[in-house]
Amino acid sequence: MRRAILLAVLLATTLAAANLKLYLKDGTFQVIREYKVEEDRVRYYSVERSDWEEIPSSLVDLKKTEAETKARVESFAKQAREVKEEEDAVKAERAEIRRIPMDPGVYMIENDQLRILKLGDWTMRNPKSRKLLKMVTPGPMVAGISYMELAGEQSTNVMPNDHPEFYLQLSLEDSFGLVKLTPGKGARVVEKITVEPVTKELTEERELVKVFTKQMTESGLMKIWPQQPLARGEYAVIEYNEGKADARVWDFRIE
Helix, strand or coil, X not given: CHHHHHHHHHHHHHHHHCCEEEEECCCCEEEEEEEEEXXXXXXXXXXXXXEEEEEEHHHECHHHHHHHHHHHHHHHHHHXXXXXXXXXXXXXXXXXXXXXXXXXXXXXXXXXXXXXXXXXXXXXXXXXXXXXXHHHCCCCCCCEEXXXXXXXXXXXXXXXXXXXXXXXXXCCCCEEEEEECEEECCEEEEEEEEECCCCCCEEEECEEECEXXXXXXXXXXXXXXXXXXXCCEEEEEEEEECCXXXXXXXXXXXX
């Protein structure tokens, strides 16, 4: 839509740029197509009368006429460049999209090559201390707490820089984002999950990183990247259904 508007603006500008104003010293002007200064006369093509005419140069405000003509030409050239840049950007984005597989997952373009991130295999851990507390506490008074974890203290997916860009082909209907993982003994915590004892309401806590997002296609291809360079540590791209402890996790490491 934006491209069509820009092209319409360019067309209108082109038509307008074909006509100029020949300013006269009495404050009036003639709408012309072009003009030439020939000794003591100005020869111009009148748009109103569709013919060449002449006028003494002493009656013409050449300084104002030349200044406006130059400004119009520069404006036209600028808009033409903007349309060209927009067209180039659209072509580049289409080429970018064609490189990303249609299958759900997370992808990167690294050194002009497609990189496919492996889906992480997470497990749910229930602290033993919470189990013991439940056993000695009468009634359903203690909230259940679990941790969604990835095995290993470090990801094998090392990023080439601290501002990686990811392409995410969505498969779930809810949310996605970038999270910082909490390091632990032999594992990395993706999120903490709390289940209220009476209502059974489930709350998920995760350390989300602020990201920029761009929808690349209507079918669900998203591009995400961090708003600020990432500090050294463990991270993951996640896709999740809020309140259901259901997530797809693609982990990586910033060194």
